[in-house]
Amino acid sequence: MKRFIPWCFLLQFLKFFPFNRSAAYAEVDLNNLNSLHIENRLLEFILPYEDSFSQNSYQGDINTDIPFTIKEGSIPILVSAPHATEHLREGNVKKADIYTGSISAILHELTGSYLIQSSGFSEDPNYIEAGDYKQALKQIVEENDIKYVIDLHGSARHRDFNIDLGTINGQSIKNSALQKIKYRFESNGIDKVAVDHTFSGLSGGTIVNYSANNLGVEAVQLEISRAYRDPRNDMNSFYTLLLSLNEIINELNDNINQETLDSEMTFNDVPFSFWGWKDIYFVFKNNWMKGQTESTFSPNAHLTRSQAAVTIVRALELEAKEPLKQSFEDVSEEYWAFKEIEIARQHGIIGGYKDGTFGPGNRITREQIAAIFAKTIEDTTRAKRPAFKNVNSSRWSFDAIMSLSKKGIINGYQDNTFIPGGYVTRSQLAFMLHRYAQHRREIKDYDGIFWDK
Known part of the structure; x- marks a missing residue:
């Protein structure tokens, strides 16, 4: 019977020898991999990685009391491969997810990610609630301020997906990061990328569940079809998978670096x-609105039409549809907001007056801003009765105000009035942009910092 070392003794061991820095793998880079692939020699490069897992019929090193390997990294991302070797689940021996160990090892060398992978026979680290593997993972996460855990697994060819991204039904990772991962696979030609299709990571013993709910770190479980992870089956598919995972880790690390560099809001x-500090923080962090000085935001200052155009174009990430040219006689090409005003006009979300002017310095009203937002939201339903006592159905902005009110993007006042002709303040626009983003759920990198009022 295989003897497993208790985790309390294991942690004492790791305390003095925190990382296995054996030279089992040579350092690699993308140029080397690309050259090997072109020369059809990539398989002979990969097989020695897999040998350390496949020995002893994929039970790995049978003479070790520590059935996993840890490697130190240089970026706050941890790659995990708990099924690189055979493992025991409820008394039954489960097969290894072949080549997940090799893939995780190569990713460690390529990206500088931290690494933990099974390298011997043990209780299933992705099934039991605790265990040595999870305790070691916990130590890596806490001591190195890990931001993401990427847990690699293998699925059979017959599954109707090539990759299944397990997120505990959206609970383990922000949607923005998830979409980046999904997009990278798909943009590199890997189709059938599912989310929480079969393997959501929901059970309590999974690495992704433990990482997200016990350690508070974002995590995703990648179930990879054997059609892509077995280089003997299709080297081109394997190489595409490897490049995609390398790009995903680098992009996630770029996100971490950007967030670290972002200066905190100090108005x-x-x-x-x-009342609106969270909304102001949101638009500031997204670089949609800036302070009027380094130390002031002026939340109660009224917003001009040009300021509104600039902010909304930033928020919607709108680009010019055609070469820019002057459309309004009072907005020259030298005007500071010329570009954004013209882009907003091209997209039909803001226009000028009948006399051919735009009125860039005019203060924008609450109903005008409602009309702008409403043009970006598909809503064909018409309200049957007013939500505010001073906005009747004959008013030109009635449908826009009712639509946004229904979605919680705009609010009225405590006396159930809206004051459509009142001027919009900077904090009110921040409130609307925050609620608009919650409605659209298409905001990059900041999907996790939404708050309720």
């Missing part, structure tokens, strides 16, 4: 007690 006139 003296927006204390935490201010």
